[in-house]
Amino acid sequence: MSRLIILDRDGVINEDSDTFVKSADECIAIPGSIEAIARLSRAGYQIAVATNQSGIARRLFDEYALAGIHHTINDWVEEAGGIISGFFYCPHGPDDGCLCRKPLPGLIHRIATELEVSVIDAPFVGDSLRDLQAAKSAGCQPVLVLTGNGTATADAGLPDELCDTPVHADLASFVNTLLDSDSQ
Template structure:
């Protein structure tokens, strides 16, 4: 089993917003999420992020602002001894019919190709049905957290057996124990 975990960003690592996370000032880690990533790293797991970022395509923020958000995430994570190896993101709006926007598995395929691994048995943690769909389509094992949009998923047809946890810290507690 590859020692890799794929995480969605908004709603899994940091607080989500219907207005989008548009600046580093708006980026706030979910309590316990950064420590959970550090625990994964300490157990020998590589951690990568796969995130839809249509705010770029909607011109709500620039690529420079997105890099500043990610730099803040990296900085705060390093303070607790953790690291995210890579961030894969889709900048497209939903109507652009790209292959990388979740629920399509393009980001996951990019991760597998770039890292030279199969995603079979790789954990993929998300807070939405589209996260689960993309992970499953790529062969990864989807997990749902209730943070972010995770409490809004009433119709989970086809994903009723997916494990559900309160947050990323709970996922890691269960996974590493």
């Protein structure tokens, strides 16, 4: 199994918002998520974040504000004793026709290239169907958490090709399960 773990951002690490997380001040960590990332890092996992950020295309915030959000999350994780290897984002809108917007696997391919790692069988933790679809199409192991949009995603039912996707209450629950299985 790969020692890489890919995380969606909004709804997995921090609270999601229907009006977008537009600044570091609006970024609120989901309880237990920062400590979970730090635990993964200390256990030898490399962490990458893959996130759609169409608020840039919609002109709700710019890449400078996005960098500030990512800097804040990174600081939280470092203070907890962990490291995030990189934040990878799609700045495009849903109708822009790019290759990096999830459910397409472009961000995951970028992670593989830039971090020089295999993404095959790497867990990809997300809260939406598009996260799971991107993970599956790139050869990752999709994992659904019920935070953010996760409950609505589970309630809508997963397509057959994703029916064996593990489901966890939140990122901390996934990390507990993973690290427990690692220690056996």
